[in-house]
Amino acid sequence: MADQDIFEKNTEQLIKSAGPKLHLPDDRKEQILERLASASLETAQKQRAFWRTIADSRITRLAAAAVITIAVLVGMNQLVGPIGVTSVAFAQIKQAVEKVKWMHVIGRDKNGVSEAWLSFGSQIRAKKDKEGKMTYEAYGENRQYVYDPDTATVTISHMAGKMFALRAAGPFELFEKLGEEEQNKGAKLTRKTGQYNQTKVQIWEVAKSEQGTIIKARLFIDIQKHLPAAMDLKVTRNGTVVQDTRIEFEYPENGPENIYWLGVPESATVVNETSPPAK
Amino acid sequence: MDGIDINKLRAGNSEAVRRWFEKYADPLYTLVYYRVGGDGDTAADIVQETFLKALEKIEDYEPNRGSMFAWLSYLSRNCIKRALRERDRNVSYPANDSETDTKLLDAYSRIATQPLPGDILERIETADLVRVAMGSIPTNYANVLRQFYYEDTCIAEISKSQRISGGAVRVLLHRARAAFKKAFLSLVEMEEQSSIGEQRNG
Numbered sequence: 001m002a003d004q005d006i007f008e009k010n011t012e013q014l015i016k017s018a019g020p021k022l023h024l025p026d027d028r029k030e031q032i033l034e035r036l037a038s039a040s041l042e043t044a045q046k047q048r049a050f051w052r053t054i055a056d057s058r059i060t061r062l063a064a065a066a067v068i069t070i071a072v073l074v075g076m077n078q079l080v081g082p083i084g085v086t087s088v089a090f091a092q093i094k095q096a097v098e099k100v101k102w103m104h105v106i107g108r109d110k111n112g113v114s115e116a117w118l119s120f121g122s123q124i125r126a127k128k129d130k131e132g133k134m135t136y137e138a139y140g141e142n143r144q145y146v147y148d149p150d151t152a153t154v155t156i157s158h159m160a161g162k163m164f165a166l167r168a169a170g171p172f173e174l175f176e177k178l179g180e181e182e183q184n185k186g187a188k189l190t191r192k193t194g195q196y197n198q199t200k201v202q203i204w205e206v207a208k209s210e211q212g213t214i215i216k217a218r219l220f221i222d223i224q225k226h227l228p229a230a231m232d233l234k235v236t237r238n239g240t241v242v243q244d245t246r247i248e249f250e251y252p253e254n255g256p257e258n259i260y261w262l263g264v265p266e267s268a269t270v271v272n273e274t275s276p277p278a279k
Numbered sequence: 280m281d282g283i284d285i286n287k288l289r290a291g292n293s294e295a296v297r298r299w300f301e302k303y304a305d306p307l308y309t310l311v312y313y314r315v316g317g318d319g320d321t322a323a324d325i326v327q328e329t330f331l332k333a334l335e336k337i338e339d340y341e342p343n344r345g346s347m348f349a350w351l352s353y354l355s356r357n358c359i360k361r362a363l364r365e366r367d368r369n370v371s372y373p374a375n376d377s378e379t380d381t382k383l384l385d386a387y388s389r390i391a392t393q394p395l396p397g398d399i400l401e402r403i404e405t406a407d408l409v410r411v412a413m414g415s416i417p418t419n420y421a422n423v424l425r426q427f428y429y430e431d432t433c434i435a436e437i438s439k440s441q442r443i444s445g446g447a448v449r450v451l452l453h454r455a456r457a458a459f460k461k462a463f464l465s466l467v468e469m470e471e472q473s474s475i476g477e478q479r480n481g
Contacts, residue, residue: 003392010390011456014463015428017400018409021421024308028323029300032330036300039334040291 096226102255109245117255126256128263136259145259147268154264157273196220196229212238227251283347289337299347300330306414306421307351313406314359321362329355345469346415346462387467391460408470412462420455427452 024032097103105116112130119125123139132149139159146155190205201220209215218232228249235243256262283302287295304326311329312322333340333354340350386399387408399405413421423441426432434452438445 006394007391007460008456010395011424011459012428013395013400014390014405014409015413015424015459017406018413018429019309019313019406020429021305021413021425022309022312024304024323024326025319028327029304032304032323032327033297033300035327036296036330036334037293039331040293040296042291 092226093221093228097228100227100251102252104250104252104255106248106250107245108248109243119255124255126259126262134259134262134264136256136262143274147259147262147264151269152265152267153269153271154259155271155273193223194220196222199229200224201229285337285340285342288334296334302418303348303351303414304330306348306410307355310352310407310410310414311355311359313410314355315362318366321366325355325358325362328358332358345465348414349411349466349469352411352414384467384471388464388471390463408463408466412459412466415462415466416455416458419451420458423448423451424455424459 101119101121103118103120105118107114107116114129115127117124117126125135125137125139127133127135134147136145137159138144142159144157144159146157147153148155192203192205194201194203196203200223202223204219204221205216206219207214207216214236216232216234219228220230221227222229230249231247233243233245233247234241260266283299284292284295288299307329308322308326311325312319315321315325329351333351336354340347383399383402383404386393386395387405395405413424423437426437426440427434432440434445434448437448441448443451
């Protein structure tokens with residue numbers, strides 16, 4: 001018997017062995033669909049909350065910028081499944097970022113420049129915004145130092161309820177934690193190779209449109225170092241650009257040791273709210 | 280993914296969820312129905328549990344690792360086991376498909392070249408694998424294979440019922456057989472990998 005005949009005979013017997021196709025009763029279909037509709041509504045609500053957070057963030061506040069970058073990465077990871085099929089694999093990036101001592105984030109938009117430093121090892125986050133406000137948060141010591149340029153005052157206080165990077169041990173754990181909380185499925189992802197500041201990069205581009213708001217983000221990954229080099233974020237609402245920001249990432253060996261490192265004048269008045277009141 | 284937009288599904292788009300459910304509800308019900316010994320109510324409960332679990336775990340679904348239906352059938356396994364335990368019925372059901380023995384897998388892998396022995400065709404695992412393969416191929420392919428092989432409908436009658444020419448039915452059947460073969464062999468390969476993995480893990 002020719003192979004084709006054998007295969008056809010086998011197919012016939014196999015299909016006969018499986019029995020007839022059955023139909024789930026209509027009333028049960030309705031019930032299950034109702035349950036699924038309610039479950040999917042919860043997913044959709046979560047997703048909307050995520051994108052609203054991105055669209056409404058003051059992007060030049062770099063803590064938000066870092067979080068957005070992280071969230072976009074999470075989204076990309078989830079959209080394409082385990083990233084490992086391209087020259088820059090997600091696992092490689094994760095590994096590279098987790099080795100860095102400091103992540104220096106520089107955000108630029110039409111209003112100015114803001115900077116932030118993150119150390120996942122020593123659990124420190126420092127920020128310097130374009131209005132001159134500086135913050136140094138030492139999570140290990142449960143202390144935050146906030147410099148107000150208007151009053152030239154440094155206020156020291158406890159970090160009531162604040163968690164460093166959602167208690168994440170490293171940036172990509174943070175990505176994962178955010179991914180658990182907020183979902184950005186439905187975004188479209190494309191990836192291509194290009195140049196950024198004369199460096200060969202892979203460009204991950206994600207776009208999302210919802211209720212008149214369009215968000216486009218591009219992440220530039222240094223192919224050689226496997227580290228994020230920069231990110232663009234553009235938010236358009238009802239045809240008007242509401243955010244157009246470039247965020248750059250650097251990985252210095254050293255970062256802020258204290259709030260003065262950021263440029264707070266030594267002469268600033270210090271108000272220590274962590275000391276017990278004098279009797 | 281055969282008309283199902285996975286991104287929309289992940290986003291909780293209600294229309295995508297409805298389409299997804301309607302596409303796979305009957306094949307999954309068929310699969311589960313036989314596995315639970317022909318208990319329609321239990322099968323329907325398991326279908327509901329499986330879809331809800333699948334929606335919750337939709338992130339875990341990786342299209343490059345297998346068809347959506349193969350994934351759904353995988354998710355249904357634990358629901359089936361639990362349901363059977365609760366009912367305490369002695370229904371013959373393999374504890375784990377990966378335990379399918381090498382003799383079966385060997386025979387399955389040769390469907391294109393060697394006749395399948397009768398004892399293999401009678402195995403519950405064979406019918407299960409066929410149902411998963413049928414649920415993994417496009418619906419029009421599964422339908423025409425069922426019509427032609429299971430219901431013994433001739434080409435002229437299929438042509439009449441589907442309002443296509445006899446030649447088009449033959450082409451459809453040819454493509455459907457090829458799709459079935461591919462899906463079936465791909466499942467066999469997955470079972471083999473799973474079996475090897477289990478043996479290595481002792």
